[in-house]
Amino acid sequence: MFNRWSSFSYILTFILILPIALVINHAFGSDTQTLTHLKETVLVEYVTTTFILVVSVGFLTLFLGVLSAYLTTFYEFKFVGFFVIALALPFAIPTYIMGYIYSDIFGYFNHFHLFLRSIGIKEYFNVLNIYSVIVIMSLALYPYVYFIVKASFEKSQSALLNPALSLGSSRLKLFFKIILPLSRPAIVGSLALVMMETISEYGITEYYNIKTFTPAIFNTWFGLHDSKSATYIAVMAMVMVLAVLGFEKFNRGKASYKIESTNSEVKKQKLKGYRLYLSYFFLSIPVTFGFFVPLIWIGVYSYEYVTTALDEKFVAVLTNSLLSSTLSAFLIMLLAFLVAYTGRIFPTFINRYLSKILSLGFTMPGAVIAIGIIMLFTDIDKWLIEHYITSSMFLSGSYFTLLFAYIVRFFAIGVSSVESSFERVSIDLNKASRSLGFNYFQTMKKVELPLMKNSLLFGFALVFIATIKELPVTLVLRPFNYETLATKTYTLANSQMIHETAIYALCIIAISLIPLTIILLKRHR
Amino acid sequence: MILELKELNKSFDKPVLKDINLKIEQGEIISILGKSGSGKSTLLNVIAGFERAGSGSLEINGEIIFNKKTDTEPQNRNIGFVFQNYALFPHLNVEANLLFGVKNKKNKSIVRELLEMVELEGYEKKYPHELSGGEQQRISIARVLATNPDIILLDEPFSSVDTLLKAQIEKELLTLIKKSGKTAVFVTHDPKEAMAISDRVAFLEDGEIVQFDTPQNIYYKPKTNSVASFFGIANFIEEKCYRLNEIELHVESGMYKAKLEYSIFRGEYHELHISLNVEGKNYPFVVFDYSDFHTRDEFYISLKSHLTTS
Numbered sequence: 001m002f003n004r005w006s007s008f009s010y011i012l013t014f015i016l017i018l019p020i021a022l023v024i025n026h027a028f029g030s031d032t033q034t035l036t037h038l039k040e041t042v043l044v045e046y047v048t049t050t051f052i053l054v055v056s057v058g059f060l061t062l063f064l065g066v067l068s069a070y071l072t073t074f075y076e077f078k079f080v081g082f083f084v085i086a087l088a089l090p091f092a093i094p095t096y097i098m099g100y101i102y103s104d105i106f107g108y109f110n111h112f113h114l115f116l117r118s119i120g121i122k123e124y125f126n127v128l129n130i131y132s133v134i135v136i137m138s139l140a141l142y143p144y145v146y147f148i149v150k151a152s153f154e155k156s157q158s159a160l161l162n163p164a165l166s167l168g169s170s171r172l173k174l175f176f177k178i179i180l181p182l183s184r185p186a187i188v189g190s191l192a193l194v195m196m197e198t199i200s201e202y203g204i205t206e207y208y209n210i211k212t213f214t215p216a217i218f219n220t221w222f223g224l225h226d227s228k229s230a231t232y233i234a235v236m237a238m239v240m241v242l243a244v245l246g247f248e249k250f251n252r253g254k255a256s257y258k259i260e261s262t263n264s265e266v267k268k269q270k271l272k273g274y275r276l277y278l279s280y281f282f283l284s285i286p287v288t289f290g291f292f293v294p295l296i297w298i299g300v301y302s303y304e305y306v307t308t309a310l311d312e313k314f315v316a317v318l319t320n321s322l323l324s325s326t327l328s329a330f331l332i333m334l335l336a337f338l339v340a341y342t343g344r345i346f347p348t349f350i351n352r353y354l355s356k357i358l359s360l361g362f363t364m365p366g367a368v369i370a371i372g373i374i375m376l377f378t379d380i381d382k383w384l385i386e387h388y389i390t391s392s393m394f395l396s397g398s399y400f401t402l403l404f405a406y407i408v409r410f411f412a413i414g415v416s417s418v419e420s421s422f423e424r425v426s427i428d429l430n431k432a433s434r435s436l437g438f439n440y441f442q443t444m445k446k447v448e449l450p451l452m453k454n455s456l457l458f459g460f461a462l463v464f465i466a467t468i469k470e471l472p473v474t475l476v477l478r479p480f481n482y483e484t485l486a487t488k489t490y491t492l493a494n495s496q497m498i499h500e501t502a503i504y505a506l507c508i509i510a511i512s513l514i515p516l517t518i519i520l521l522k523r524h525r
Numbered sequence: 526m527i528l529e530l531k532e533l534n535k536s537f538d539k540p541v542l543k544d545i546n547l548k549i550e551q552g553e554i555i556s557i558l559g560k561s562g563s564g565k566s567t568l569l570n571v572i573a574g575f576e577r578a579g580s581g582s583l584e585i586n587g588e589i590i591f592n593k594k595t596d597t598e599p600q601n602r603n604i605g606f607v608f609q610n611y612a613l614f615p616h617l618n619v620e621a622n623l624l625f626g627v628k629n630k631k632n633k634s635i636v637r638e639l640l641e642m643v644e645l646e647g648y649e650k651k652y653p654h655e656l657s658g659g660e661q662q663r664i665s666i667a668r669v670l671a672t673n674p675d676i677i678l679l680d681e682p683f684s685s686v687d688t689l690l691k692a693q694i695e696k697e698l699l700t701l702i703k704k705s706g707k708t709a710v711f712v713t714h715d716p717k718e719a720m721a722i723s724d725r726v727a728f729l730e731d732g733e734i735v736q737f738d739t740p741q742n743i744y745y746k747p748k749t750n751s752v753a754s755f756f757g758i759a760n761f762i763e764e765k766c767y768r769l770n771e772i773e774l775h776v777e778s779g780m781y782k783a784k785l786e787y788s789i790f791r792g793e794y795h796e797l798h799i800s801l802n803v804e805g806k807n808y809p810f811v812v813f814d815y816s817d818f819h820t821r822d823e824f825y826i827s828l829k830s831h832l833t834t835s
Contacts, residue, residue: 428612431575434599435606436626436672446625450616 005342005440009354012335016358016408019372024238026375027231034226038233042211046233050199050212050240053134057198058191060138064286065145066187071279073153074175076268083283085520088143090290092512094469094486095140096203097505100493101294102136103127103207128208136204139290141197145190152186153179171269184251192248196241200365202472203490213237214472217367222476227375234368241363298509301502309503313483318507321468321484324399328406329414329463333456335407336414341448344422345430345440355415362412366472373405373477397479405473410466417459421452461515468511527551527708528676533571533581535732541567543732545581549676549708554699556711556719558755559729565712568729569678572710573606574599585675605669605707607679611661613653619664620649626672639667643701658687659694666698670705677702677709683718695721716756720744728752744768760810762803767828769813775825783810785822801826 072084090098106112106127113124156179164174199213206215213233221230271279302309339358343351361369377395384390395401425448433443449456471486478487485508489501533545541564549555557565570576572583574590574597582592585604590597613622623636640646643663653661662682669677682698683691699722702709713719719726720740727737736748745768747753753766760767782802786809789796794813801810812826 426610426612428608428610429614431573431599431606432608432612432614433625434575435573435602435604436668437600438626439598439600447614451614 003346005338006346006348006351009339009342009351012339013354013358016361016411019369019376019408020238020360020364021372022375022379023231023234023368023372026227027235032226032228034220034224035229035232038220038229042216043233043236045211046213046216047236049130049210050237053130053137053205053210053212054195054198054240054244056134057137057141058195060134061142061145061194062187062191064138064142065190066149068142068283068286069146069150069153070175071271071283073150073157074171074268075271075279077271077276077279079280083287085517086287086291087146087283088516088520089513090140090286091143091147092465092509092516093140093291093294093505094203094471094508095137095197095201096207096471096486096493097489097501097508098136098140098290098294099133099204099207100489100498100501101297101505102132104498105293105297106132130208130210133204133208133210137198137201139286141194142286142290144193144197145187148186148190148193149183152183156182188248188251192244195244196363196365199237199240199244200367200472202367202475207493213240214365214367217365217371218472218476221371227371230371231375234365234371237365237368241365245363295509298502298506301499302506305500305503309500314503317483317485317488317504320482321486321507322511324402324406324484325464325467328403328410328467329460331403332407332411332414332463333418333460336411336418336459337456340415340418340422341440341444343419344427355419359412359415361408362410366409366470367476369405369408370473370476373401373408377401397477399479399482402474402477402479402482405477406467406470409470409473410463413463413466414459417455417462418452421455421459422448424455425451458515458519461519465512465515468508527553527586528572528710529584530572531582531584533568533583534579535564535567535571535576536579541732542571542578545732545734547727547734547737549710551708552706553724554702554709554711554722556713556723556726557729558713558716558719558726560755561714563729564732565714565729566680569606569680569710569712572676573604573678574602603672603675605672605674605677607662607665607669607677607682609681609684611653611665613661613665613668615653617652618649619645619651619653619656622653622664623668623671625668635671639671642670642704643667659690659697662694663697663701666701670707675708677707679709679711681712681714683713683715691718698722720756728755758811760801760808760812762801762808762810762828769811771829772812773827773829774812774814774816775827776821780827781825783824783826785824788814799826 068083068087072080072087104110106125108124116123160178160182161171161174164178165171169177201212202214202218204210205212206218213236217230217233217237220226220233336355339355343355374396378393381390381393381396384394385392429447429451430443433447434440438446468484469486471490474484475487475490478484483491485504489504489508492498492501492504528547528549530545530547533542534540535542545568547555557568559565567576571578571591577596578591580593583590585602589595590602614625617625619640620633620636623639624630624632627635636649637646640648643666645660645663645667648656648660648664653664656664666677683695695718711719711722720743723740725738726740726743728735728743730749730751736743736752738746743752744756747756747759747766750759750761750764750766753759753761758769760769760772783799784802786798786800788798794815797812797814799810799812800807802808810826
């Protein structure tokens with residue numbers, strides 16, 4: 001159906017999907033010399049390293065996330081409320097910042113080794129290796145699994161615990177036979193998110209010199225100036241992401257995992273004895289190393305550098321971050337709302353799938369999107385110059401490019417939060433308003449927008465956090481001399497001024513923590 | 526003629542409405558009755574303009590609102606729609622809900638009049654969640670009446686009402702609509718409800734209107750077996766339909782010999798499941814019995830009159 005609403009969505013989809021299409025298109029064709037060379041030498045290493053990293057991080061996050069969700073959902077013990085919240089907090093710390101912090105703590109002249117030497121151990125443990133990256137990434141990413149799986153556990157427990165107990169099943173049997181299988185989509189879904197983040201990660205892999213796809217794409221593009229090979233690697237990264245998604249889809253199969261929500265009272269089991277202490281020990285690990293140790297480090301160095309760091313430049317960086325995150329979150333929510341609303345009022349087959357297509361940018365590594373956008377805007381600029389409309393590069397390297405990239409990258413977060421809140425607003429309200437004399441646009445303004453205010457703000461906050469933490473895309477596409485909190489921590493860390501990053505990291509974490517705590521407290525209640 | 530549907534068709538994957546023809550007069554109350562999936566809600570949505578018909582035409586007061594060339598938007602059809610779940614705007618209070626479709630928002634007297642009409646005076650500042658189901662329904666009807674529509678469409682208005690309250694709310698709603706003098710089209714799957722409230726009933730089956738008639742004719746002169754069965758227990762002997770009150774039981778003599786298979790106690794009466802022997806063939810038959818015949822296992826039945834069927 002071609003009407004104004006649908007046409008807008010089609011055009012938007014076309015524009016936002018263009019960068020990814022360009023990357024794919026560019027990658028195929030005759031091999032360049034570098035590509036042949038790459039294939040013969042390092043390409044295999046990129047693939048295997050990324051694969052090892054993805055699988056190991058997957059396993060470790062699964063272990064940390066599922067077990068902590070299990071303990072905090074099914075058992076009652078002292079401080080459980082504290083752990084419920086604290087376990088989600090590492091969400092606020094970007095992986096690359098965690099990476100910088102641990103590389104510093106374990107540096108030759110720093111805390112850990114100083115301590116070792118003080119007790120007479122002279123050995124040096126170098127942490128700049130793939131094993132530390134696996135551990136650090138797992139500490140940073142397990143909250144995805146914890147968060148999503150815990151929600152699923154809670155729902156199935158409240159619906160099924162009492163019926164199962166009344167049928168004579170033990171709690172343990174219930175967990176393994178029913179709740180765990182029922183939570184499979186949540187587990188696999190969150191695992192897929194973790195894997196995609198791992199493929200996409202740039203800051204830490206580059207800093208620790210781990211040869212995964214993302215640094216490889218950038219090095220080939222900017223170091224070797226070989227766009228063909230870069231896009232070729234990008235397509236390989238895409239294939240890996242698609243494999244992850246395929247695995248998730250395949251796993252979901254045809255079974256129905258839908259559970260009706262109930263509010264039945266659940267009596268939790270009490271943890272006692274050695275089990276209790278083991279649980280405390282286990283739960284403390286991710287909370288301590290995923291949140292409190294980095295936070296203390298940041299606190300200490302922020303305090304130390306607060307006087308030197310708080311200058312005009314700092315204010316500029318902070319303003320840049322706040323402005324670009326606010327602006328892109330606003331634009332994303334606006335566009336996501338329009339697309340989701342079109343799917344709501346014209347629920348044709350295509351319209352319902354547009355949001356899924358538009359969400360592709362989120363699954364693709366930031367590096368892929370970045371080079372896709374460079375290609376797109378260079379092409380447009382060339383066309384503009386050829387037709388004497390401009391004399392120099394007009395769009396490439398402009399602020400608009402960066403905003404556009406954020407929209408491509410994070411549209412999925414916005415649209416999924418809009419769609420889930422649309423589900424809670426009956427379509428009958430829309431029809432009622434129209435039968436009372438208002439058109440779609442007026443209805444949207446008078447009925448849906450006011451009803452969805454809170455969920456839209458929530459979606460806005462999620463996009464805002466994602467944008468403020470974003471590194472690879474910003475790094476590549478930012479205008480000349482333009483720094484955000486994320487790029488500033490990156491450049492400082494890479495100039496061996498790692499302690500100076502503390503104050504910027506503190507800002508990122510503080511800004512992310514505000515909405516995160518609100519969400520957590522709301523859910524906990 | 527207030528509303529006229531001509532040769533209306535609508536398909537999703539398969540045809541849902543087939544050549545619907547209906548003529549509805551000013552002030553009439555019509556029920557569209559059918560099983561779930563018969564296409565009745567689709568028909569209502571097509572009339573309201575929420576869904577687009579495949580072909581055919583729709584006229585209100587002689588003015589075409591839908592045909593090949595025209596498709597008037599729902600907001601311009603001047604049709605009121607009462608939803609199954611009332612669809613009151615939860616973020617607005619009663620007054621704002623009532624004034625939602627009214628052009629002159631300062632006209633508070635209309636709010637007072639409407640609330641008086643639905644007997645909910647003093648409810649202006651209440652929010653939908655503070656009202657009972659019945660009150661919400663009355664407000665949703667008042668909200669529709671506020672815009673002075675030509676026709677009111679009601680989609681299963683009693684489906685979420687308590688069985689105990691249903692009769693009372695039916696009566697209230699009927700009085701309200703009659704008082705307003707509006708034409709109304711109900712969708713329902715409950716034959717008792719349809720007969721209680723409507724001037725005429727349109728029976729929809731697999732997207733086709735099988736019979737459009739008064740409740741009496743639909744009950745006593747059903748055109749097909751499915752219409753007959755839909756309106757309460759019907760007995761068939763050789764394609765003829767007999768209602769329960771058309772049957773007399775005799776201990777001796779009479780026309781047909783019957784054997785009691787089993788009986789169900791229903792309080793004031795017994796439901797007798799019998800097999801009726803007609804010319805050597807056995808027919809399953811159901812009879813209501815207020816007497817003590819059920820204690821015997823054999824008796825005779827005279828069928829006082831039979832109803833014509835197709």
